[in-house]
Amino acid sequence: MRVGVVGAGAIAVPHVRAWQELGADVLVHSRRPPTEFAERHGTAVAADLDALLATSDLVDVCSPTDTHEEVVLAAVAARLPVICEKPLARTAHGAQALVDAARQAGVPLLPAHVVRWFPAYEALWARVSTGVLGIVEHARFTRQVQAPPDDTWFHDGARSGGVVLDLMLHDLDQALWLFGPVRAVTAQALDPRQRSVRAVLAHESGVTTTVEATWGPLGTPFATAYAVTGSRGSTAHDTSADGASSDEPVEGEDPYLRQARELRDAALTGAAARVTADDGVAAVALAERVLERLPS
Template identity: 30%
Template sequence: MNIAIIGCGTMGMIYAHNLGNMPGVQVSGVADLIQERADQAAAVSGAASYTNWEEMLEKERPETVAVCLPTYLHTTFVLSLAQRGLHVICEKPAALTVEDAKEMEAVCSQHGVRLFIGHVVRFFPNYRNALEQVRSGTIGEAKMAHFKRCGSYPQGVDFWYHDRAKSGGIIMDLIIHDIDFACWLFGDVESVYASVTSPDLNGMEYAQVTMKFSSGAIANLTGFWGYAGPFTTQFEISGDGGIIRFDSNQVQSLDLKIASGGSGSEEAVQVPSSPVLHDPYYLEVQHFIECIREGSEPIVSAADACRAIEIALACEQSARTGQPVRMEGMTS
């Protein structure tokens, strides 16, 4: 498959590295307004380097394009690529509004091309393992979950993350990872409640989200930009028969504690993830390419991406008003 990449920042470089090492895939071109970044992506992927994306498309004739641009540019580029008859793999979030995301989905469908949104948490082995444990009933009925995601304040060439009109802010850009996973885990969302601190001069920003599901399950999500330590993710999923815990700073992948049947003691089982050759971003884009080749449905759909945006915006509304927001008509 012939693939091109538009945008050669952090995510673009990850795509360039992974696609450049993927059997059956040729990265024909990479484009970025900054020549140096385009050249770096070209060097790791074996592609031609461009600063004009339209020239790249004309010369390289890709079948699929990976859009690794700032969020506020997603809609314009995805619509243009779809109208050219090209399949699109776009980084998350799909867009800054539900209307834009749904238009992207509709236009891609209208032109007979596929649209995939990179909600990569679904491809992290520890999260997938936890989901499988819950669905298999290992911890009984899952009723409560806590998710935490902390990292340094994002930096970029034009600091577009600093402009909420371009990035969507901490909930839309960071916590949306866990919003999507919580929906995958628990299904229909009934209501959300959120609070967000205003960024300080150093970019530190903190947000807390509570999601209530139709099943009665509750998920608490925490996001923190400005964390001084390494990027950290944590979760705890509690059921009436046990608890699953994960901390990215610990060696083990999952800490699974099963209720012992009333004896008063607990049995802790360390469940390591299977050794993987490739990182989750590789697994994600490989999956999307297989869906194009086979005409199969992806693990994460465009509709899932639209739902995540709708919930993130409801959380923003809650943070502004200080009131819970009901998700009318929300389906899984």
């Protein structure tokens, strides 16, 4: 199998490694010639997007958010199955247009929401879905990472959606996966540049979820945490160095590898996957609701 990866930024690295571990040949294209990236990671280089589409069996979109629509539509027109890094598109309208185009063409389209494959979050899903925690009342998710460099596209909100679409989206997806549709949203920026945002979600199921995402200053370690309380018990997980608790291990097979394997099988054989195109649209739509409640 040959996988065409579009984009040669940081997120492309774990995707490429996963495909290579699964035995695929990898071809890379980006707007800037990815020569150095290809040499470092042992991939071939496509001269342009058309060349990539002409010689790939599956397309993996890892390019900047505002390019997703163009690339996915081109792959769909070429009748190629598509895996697209989150967010599926910059807007919910755009994401839905991609889903509609893929369905009309009969082409699989799957969003890469990799947190669903992290062991601690799989364990949380199992505890919630099997009723071990009873009726869940409250949930809290936090996520932080060092902010992208100031001169990158991430800080152009029109292109990226900022910290909400880039980072918070992971936990917004978790909230939807675990607790279902959201009835009401409140949100606040925790700093003037909106690099740290907190949202409170009132789910139709009765659960209240607080989600917080932060692009921190230079040296901020990547860390995620959750705490979920139900009528029969609670569970927590924290990857920070001095986390109060960590109920679940983080060891095991690379989540990006597990994601690639499951999404590949879903794309090529029609096997069920734990994430769907509709999930990708729902996550973007919820992120938009958060953004709408922040100061303009």
